[in-house]
Amino acid sequence: MNIVVCVKQVPDTWAERKLRPGDATLDRESVDGLINELDEYAIEEALQLKEKHEGEVTVLTMGPAKATESIRKALSMGADKAVHLLDDALAGSDVLQTSYALAQVLGQIGFDLVVVGAESTDARMGSMAAMLAERLGVPQLSLASKVEIDGSSVTIHRQSEDGFWKVAGQLPAVISVVEKINEPRYPSFKGIMAAKKKPMQVMSCVDAGIDPSLVGLANASTEVVDFAERPPRQAGTIVKDEGDGGSKAAEFLVAQKFI
Amino acid sequence: MAEVLVLVEHSGGDVKKVTGELLTMARQFGEPAAVWVGNGAADGQPRLAEYGAAKVYVADGADYTGYVTGPEADVLAALVEQTSPVAVLVASTGQNKEVAGRLAIKTDSGMLCDAVGLVSADGRLVAEQSVFGGSTIVHSAVRTGTPIVTVRPNSVAAEPAPAAAELHRLDLTVSEAAKGARVTEKIVQETGERPELAEAAIVVSGGRGVGSADGFEVIEKLADSLGAAVGASRAVTDAGWYPHKFQVGQTGTTVSPQLYLAVGISGAIQHRAGMQTSKTIIAVNKDPEAPIFELADFGVVGDLFQVVPQLMEDIQKRSGN
Ligand SMILES: Cc1cc2nc3c(=O)[nH]c(=O)nc-3n(C[C@H](O)[C@H](O)[C@H](O)COP(=O)(O)OP(=O)(O)OC[C@H]3O[C@@H](n4cnc5c(N)ncnc54)[C@H](O)[C@@H]3O)c2cc1C
Ligand SMILES: Nc1ncnc2c1ncn2[C@@H]1O[C@H](COP(=O)(O)O)[C@@H](O)[C@H]1O
Numbered sequence: 001m002n003i004v005v006c007v008k009q010v011p012d013t014w015a016e017r018k019l020r021p022g023d024a025t026l027d028r029e030s031v032d033g034l035i036n037e038l039d040e041y042a043i044e045e046a047l048q049l050k051e052k053h054e055g056e057v058t059v060l061t062m063g064p065a066k067a068t069e070s071i072r073k074a075l076s077m078g079a080d081k082a083v084h085l086l087d088d089a090l091a092g093s094d095v096l097q098t099s100y101a102l103a104q105v106l107g108q109i110g111f112d113l114v115v116v117g118a119e120s121t122d123a124r125m126g127s128m129a130a131m132l133a134e135r136l137g138v139p140q141l142s143l144a145s146k147v148e149i150d151g152s153s154v155t156i157h158r159q160s161e162d163g164f165w166k167v168a169g170q171l172p173a174v175i176s177v178v179e180k181i182n183e184p185r186y187p188s189f190k191g192i193m194a195a196k197k198k199p200m201q202v203m204s205c206v207d208a209g210i211d212p213s214l215v216g217l218a219n220a221s222t223e224v225v226d227f228a229e230r231p232p233r234q235a236g237t238i239v240k241d242e243g244d245g246g247s248k249a250a251e252f253l254v255a256q257k258f259i
Numbered sequence: 260m261a262e263v264l265v266l267v268e269h270s271g272g273d274v275k276k277v278t279g280e281l282l283t284m285a286r287q288f289g290e291p292a293a294v295w296v297g298n299g300a301a302d303g304q305p306r307l308a309e310y311g312a313a314k315v316y317v318a319d320g321a322d323y324t325g326y327v328t329g330p331e332a333d334v335l336a337a338l339v340e341q342t343s344p345v346a347v348l349v350a351s352t353g354q355n356k357e358v359a360g361r362l363a364i365k366t367d368s369g370m371l372c373d374a375v376g377l378v379s380a381d382g383r384l385v386a387e388q389s390v391f392g393g394s395t396i397v398h399s400a401v402r403t404g405t406p407i408v409t410v411r412p413n414s415v416a417a418e419p420a421p422a423a424a425e426l427h428r429l430d431l432t433v434s435e436a437a438k439g440a441r442v443t444e445k446i447v448q449e450t451g452e453r454p455e456l457a458e459a460a461i462v463v464s465g466g467r468g469v470g471s472a473d474g475f476e477v478i479e480k481l482a483d484s485l486g487a488a489v490g491a492s493r494a495v496t497d498a499g500w501y502p503h504k505f506q507v508g509q510t511g512t513t514v515s516p517q518l519y520l521a522v523g524i525s526g527a528i529q530h531r532a533g534m535q536t537s538k539t540i541i542a543v544n545k546d547p548e549a550p551i552f553e554l555a556d557f558g559v560v561g562d563l564f565q566v567v568p569q570l571m572e573d574i575q576k577r578s579g580n
Contacts, residue, residue, distance in 0.1 A: 009406065014286075019395060019397070022483065025472040037529075038510070043483035051417070064440070080569075083567070090437060093361070094369075095370075096360075096363055096364065096369070096370065099360075099364070108405055118353075118510065119509075120530075121509065125356065125360070126356040126357070127356045127359060127360030127361075127372075127374050128359040128360075128373070129357070129372075130328055130356075130357035130358070130361050131361065131363075131364060132330070132359040133361075133439065133440075134360070134361040134364045134365070134436075135364060136522065137436050138439060139439030139440040140329070140357070140439060140440050141326055141327075141440055142328075142329060142357060142440075143353055147502075154300070155443075157449070158327065158442075159353065159503070160445070161352055161353070161446040161457070161512075162270070162356070162447050162448060162503075162504060163445070163446045163447045163504055164446050165327075165442050165444065165445050165446070166308050166418070166442070166443045166444040166446070167440050167441065167442050167443065168440070168441050168443050168446075169439050169440045170439075171272075171364070171506070173439070173440075178510055179493075179510045180263060180503060180510075184284055186570070198534075204286055220369075220371040220402065220405045221363070221367075221370070221399050221401060221402055221404070222370070222371060222399055222400065222402060223399060223400060223401075223402050224398070224399045225380070225385055225398040225400055226397075226398050226401055227395055227396060227397040227398065228395070228396050229395050229396075230394055230395060230396050231382070231393060233553075233554055233556075236540075236552070236554075236555040236557055236558055237557050237558070238547070238555065238557075238559075238560060239557075239559055239560070240547070240559075240560045240561065241556070241559050241560060241561025241562070241565060241566055243565075245559040245561040245566040245569070245574050246542075246558075246559070246566045246567065246568065246569025246570035246571075246573060247569055247570070248559065249541060249543070249557060249559050249566065249570045250569075250570050250573030250577065251572055251573075252541065252557040253518075253541075253574070254577060256518075256539060257578050258485070258517075258518055258539075259302040259574055259578060
């Protein structure tokens with residue numbers, strides 16, 4: 001089975017994340033990048049599926065040169081090879097454009113199963129699996145907390161608002177994973193060494209058949225009108241419980257008219 | 260007047276609170292038209308009328324209940340084509356963000372996720388979003404097609420404004436492409452009498468500090484004394500002390516209630532991502548250094564098993580019995 005995992009490099013959520021005043025894009029240079037948390041679960045799931053059903057795991061990342069750090073980490077976890085979609089024309093692409101670009105690459109490299117994270121910590125759009133499924137014309141098996149493959153049939157448990165759904169579809173398909181699905185492995189020393197020798201293909205827009213006039217900030221389908229850092233929350237009142245902490249909280253609720 | 264399409268959230272014929280909010284929001288920009296995908300529209304119709312839906316477009320039958328997001332996107336795309344609406348509003352849920360994504364591709368439109376407000380400025384719709392765990396407020400607009408907006412529950416207060424809510428049954432067939440992912444079973448975990456987490460005005464959440472599944476009962480009791488929904492941190496759902504559907508945070512439900520009480524929760528970034536836009540936050544934690552206190556409007560440093568029972572007692576006294 002040919003499994004492709006889409007991995008996004010995101011700024012560390014503990015670092016201060018800011019939009020750049022000029023073009024309101026995320027300042028990705030000034031903060032440390034790491035693999036989007038849920039994408040580690042996506043990689044883990046791909047590796048487990050490969051271990052069960054054989055095949056190959058390819059990491060696909062669209063991002064600046066710096067994103068090779070994340071690709072290396074994915075390879076050191078055990079992925080077999082990587083494709084890095086790297087082109088200045090892609091800078092500032094929104095989620096629709098990113099889904100277009102990734103779908104073009106997926107069309108080129110081929111796949112039986114695409115695995116993505118349910119959402120990223122920076123964009124939090126939560127619709128990549130749906131968008132890729134729509135563009136590629138394959139089943140959307142998203143928000144999976146469990147995946148089973150039997151021949152060409154895939155069944156998942158889909159996390160829903162009120163419980164979960166059992167959902168079935170046929171390969172080729174796109175799945176997205178939630179963090180309940182597994183526990184990502186740490187790269188071993190051997191894995192880290194092996195990663196250095198694994199193939200990494202760099203693709204440009206031209207290579208992938210991506211029309212540059214459809215991607216990038218200038219052609220985005222949405223725009224930021226303005227933005228502002230929220231004034232830090234007014235420091236609250238913190239009291240130490242001296243046997244009256246509950247009553248003090250109740251007084252606060254009364255003052256705020258909650259009770 | 261041009262229409263604003265609102266995708267109805269419903270279950271078993273009941274219309275969810277957030278739909279009233281979206282219809283209230285829609286009214287400012289055009290004629291609200293509800294879109295009902297699935298069965299039970301006749302049961303929900305009075306509710307939609309109460310909140311100002313001029314029309315209700317209905318797509319029902321087996322094809323509309325058995326597949327994941329494809330049918331909803333197909334119906335909305337057909338309506339966008341037919342009616343050229345001002346905007347399409349859907350409640351911001353995991354499922355609907357996916358519907359919005361597919362719709363955006365089908366209609367070549369921009370999509371704005373997780374709006375907490377919507378205004379009209381210079382002749383276009385501008386959405387307010389709260390990003391990076393609430394640290395930045397962004398106003399954004401679409402540049403192509405019809406604005407497709409996913410709106411967080413509790414962004415506005417639902418206000419009744421009676422209208423006809425005339426039912427229009429749509430004569431559509433769901434495309435084969437939309438039927439790729441078939442739902443074979445829906446497993447519903449009961450919420451009981453409590454309000455729904457995403458929609459509740461008050462949420463009481465418990466974390467690892469409750470110590471055990473039995474300890475979590477104190478959270479339920481506090482929630483009931485306030486008529487609140489119950490939430491939990493991932494530590495709690497991971498340990499199996501409470502079902503996952505109650506998880507608040509990045510990979511659980513995002514809540515934005517009037518009041519959020521975090522009890523025995525440290526305030527990890529992934530938890531904060533799901534509750535940071537709550538209007539008022541109260542924290543109870545025995546560790547004065549817990550990051551949750553950075554967000555709290557009111558915090559009590561102390562043992563939750565001392566603080567919470569006293570709080571409940573006072574709430575009961577004050578609520579007049
Ligand atoms: C990919 C990913 C996604 C995640 N998604 C989510 C998510 O959606 N939601 C989420 O919540 N987490 C999520 N997490 C987990 C998150 O990082 C934290 O581990 C989790 O939120 C911690 O839960 P907690 O605050 O209950 O536990 P802890 O961090 O262990 O905190 C327990 C707190 O209870 C206090 N305490 C203990 N005993 C008492 C007492 N008797 N009285 C008062 N206070 C007491 C302690 O001082 C401590 O501050 C995610 C993590 C990852 C990696
Ligand atoms: N630039 C990218 N390169 C590769 N994968 C991506 C990229 N952006 C998003 N993804 C995938 O889409 C998922 C959802 O991301 P998002 O749409 O940003 O919430 C991520 O978890 C990744 O699997």
